[in-house]
Amino acid sequence: MELNLVAPDREPPVPRAHVLTMAIKSFKGRRNVDVHLYRAAWDPDEQKTYAWEQLLGAVEHPESGIDPENSRKVLLEAFILEERDQLVDYLRNRYGSKLESIVSCVLNFPIPRGLSALSDIAEGKSVGRIRLENVPHYALSFPVHGLYDLNQHEPIMEGNGRQST
Helix, strand or coil: CEEEECCCCCCCCCCCCEEEEEEEEEECCEEEEEEEEEECCCCHHHHHHCCHHHHEEEECCHHHCCCHHHHHHHHHCCECHHHHHHHHHHHHHHHHHHEEEEEEEECCCCEEECCCCHHHCCCCCCEEEEEHHHCCCCCCCCCEEEEEEHHHCCECECCCCCECC
16 A cells, blocks of 8 residues: 655645555556545534634635535644544555555645535445445544545446456
8 A cells, every 4th residue: 555645845734634545556446546534524623723714715616616615614624633543544444455545745735715515425226435434443523424426437347247446
């Protein structure tokens, strides 16, 4: 399993800035499925502690109809360094042989207004959510969800039953 913890070029303006993606070697008939991990819950009072006018930038796509203040959730879904490290250790110990990679980096600041938070993306035919805290023997003190889109990954088997290469 490849582990890539990208160090930021400069110190982020807040500790809650780390995002993670894991790639599962084989998942629901697909190969190397990227799962974007995020904090699934937080203390509502935490939102009051940030200087949002400095952390959020301009509205990127006003035509999207997304509430520009929704970008706050992008930050709230991120991890602090300690949480990131706990999550990486948990994933390595629990799922290491099933994972192709774990990649972590820091959010870019300012965060553009109008981004969709991962928790706001609807599940559907190919888009789904993994709720890690519902897995038996979950060992972290914070809930973590993962969002994936199966259409973004090649099938393990081709239509005629042959394995793809």
